[in-house]
Amino acid sequence: MKRFLLSLLTIVLPLVSFAQEAQELGMDQKIDRAFGNATGWFVEFIFYQIPFTDEISIYWVLFPLILGAMYFTVYFNFINFRGFFTSINIVRGKHDHVEGHENHFVEVSDAVHKNAEGDNPDTIRVEGHEGEVSHFQALTAALSATVGLGNIAGVAIAVSIGGAGATFWMIIAGFLGMASKFVECTLGVKYRDIAADGTVYGGPMYYLTKGLKEKGMGGLGKVLAALFAIFVIGGSFGGGNMFQVNQAFQLVENITGGDQSFLHDRGWMFGIVMAVLVGIVIIGGIKKIAKVTDKIVPFMVVIYVAASLFVLIAKYDLIGDAFGQIWDGAFSPTGIAGGAVGVLIQGFRRAAFSNEAGIGSSSIAHSAVKTKYAASEGMVALLEPFIDTVVVCTMTALVLIITGSLTGTGPANDAEAILMTSGAFESVISWFPYVLTIAVVLFAFSTMISWSYYGFQGWAYLFGRSKKMEYAYKFLFCVFVVIGAAASLGSVIGFSDAMIFAMMVPNMIGLVLLAPKVKEELKKYMTAIKKK
Template structure:
């Protein structure tokens, strides 16, 4: 063949090597990459700030909500009386076993904590300190404190606008309080749009952040523990995903009650285990604790990290807190809507503890452990490795316990997020049991896929969708702020005045496991509640309490028969009958 032909464009194309076919995960990644990049860039669009810093707008949105509700609700989360009351509510002292709902207040608290306490506390804090210096942990705690009021509001609205189904189960969360809550203040169209947007973002967001990412990270940690990527687990990570899928499937088949029962056991165990390890390190370096707190305090206002001054430290801290406690994302409204209670505000006082435990207690424990051992100065270590190095300074086998903690954190997160996703799908498809079962099947399948693949674009898209949930949720919460304030402040007034007493011990809902009511008790529960509520209402009027509490809306009258003696003096709306 003549040399000229060999060098022609046509021959070059014909003799060029044929590209290797893309693997399935590469093909999926290639398809979703431009979509994920566009949505992620929009959600995490950053505001340029002095000193070369940038502050993602979504984080400013969440922080502003925390500051607003903290002030608007009168700093409820910091009041001693509110803290005392919440401790009684979480132990089930104010809820009856005949109240509508599936789980106890403590189980709902554990479910929501299981979705937030995890890698963000172990790896995220370490990364924040390595980037922003010790002062970053101060701003993580501050963001957690203001986030308490947001969780309080979410849970209160979640219970107030939940739907009690015919089988006694409940459906609630931002989907419902956006739709029904905004409809109650004459904004039905806006409510439907925001509710649908939230449900779609939730259904997709939990698949990545609470499913594939958790499975992938747990499998990776087990592989590292077993000898690295070349170990048997490292080359068969899909097996880890399959085991998770089986375990998660066994639990979620039982619904909210089984998930609540599981998380109420796993969360305290893993939380206590992790705190004990941190305390052991702190105890072994007790003389350094004072200096650690000084470094945190001075670093918060001087900025000695690589993030760039005080503003950089603040941004790093707030960002870690937002990723860790998820205040404003709306999941607390879903978790607490399943609680056995008739008073929405009660759950608000329980939910407020979630950012405190997550961002103030556990994150601070991690921070002190890392600071006093000095491992944060090693910028080559990743977040989990940094925490592991700190723990190993006391006992080498602590790294094994840390692996166990990471796996348990991941497992409990899978359980809680499967519940959130199922409820979102149920809302979109009219509480269709078939749709929810299909979603559960997809959720379990993707646990295996997530452990075995590295589909970065899907995870980026899911992360963006998860934080996008905060946009419709917080918009709706601003519109419903007066409703929240009336519920919270009215409830506090009635408790302080003794109008709302603790439930007799034999009738309490319980704490770890919900006490079961007999069919006879359930049959008369609504009428008994109505009579108690009427008596409380009358007592409230005698005391001339200033805020309108839930029971004074007279909705409890719906539970009474038409011929009840109360209707000799009032109508169904609670208005006195004319002579």
């Protein structure tokens, strides 16, 4: 660990000096412009908006996400509703007995042929190794990557542009996204690899290659898996890293005095602290990450929801009117976007950007779970969009509506949106901006450590599983933490965000083609529950 920290500082300090010089010389703007010119075509393609009216344009990436979620909802007979309480019981451990053995060991052969139950043994586990984390830890690790700035800033932007009615469509999108999460996380477990030392390698890279090979489309699977791996690495460095630390620093700087703050123009200091903390956690792999997230995520979600409930109780007489605004606004909108379609799109867009259902990222964390039944983790995963979007996002929207914060033209960016949400809480709880700042930093931290795991899985798929490759990726990830806090490279972050949503393309193709496999796994698991 000491050697790692010394190596980190050896690289980081020269980068800090360079970042400071770049800011003084305006070099970061030059780099940003050059990078934007080189990658702008990709960003424009991924975030291309299809014009419907003079005022309304829709991101094309929303169509496969929304239509796919609707398809899975119907195909699995509304599993997002029928399976809700079963999912809660799985997290509680009520159905652990169906695993068959106390340690859940499964006999493994070196053969590539399937066993009697229809599973390929080497995709379940190595004998003596049952996965790495519990159902609850897998859920919190995945939640830590989604619950965060999108729930605080994204919601403020959505309801500012689309009005209160956008909240209704966020909730609908959250419920639909539960079905997509169920499918991708079931596949993540079914087709995962487990190394001899018990380390789990899973996610879309593996179910695209193995699953599509079973269907006679091995070549397509390899291409889609490689594309996904490239996209997830890029997304991990930017949207899952640089953007998070950059936004967290802006809020910390603002709360400590803005331009007069000691931290003003010293983002590198904040970045180094975060890089060291992130490095300490991610060196330990998914087990260490899960041990951190299963404490941070529940604590911060409870704090945030409790504060929201306090605001709602303090202004209980306005709750009825708030829900009235949400309902009326969903179908008779008054928001800036104008038109029911515009409000619907704002709600769906922010929900999709927040819970990442259909993107494929969460299946990487869920694949590390200890279980014999792939569908059991799919059931757990469907709780994720419910917590992230239906609960947390709705709470944020209600606070903004009830406190009368939806005035003016709304926030121009995520940093202003966070301050807008902070101001809404402050109007009722004077000291809450300080708590929210801590929450944002912790949410950013937990998002970063989870996305480091996602990116590493893509890295390992492309470059191998050696320790050298592992530490090379984690080292680079920590360096990008400092860069993200010290520089303002908007085009770099925009490109990485585009890569996150580009992950949806290969992933959704695989989900649709492999949905019948998921149905088989669900039937197998539900039969096991009923037998016991």
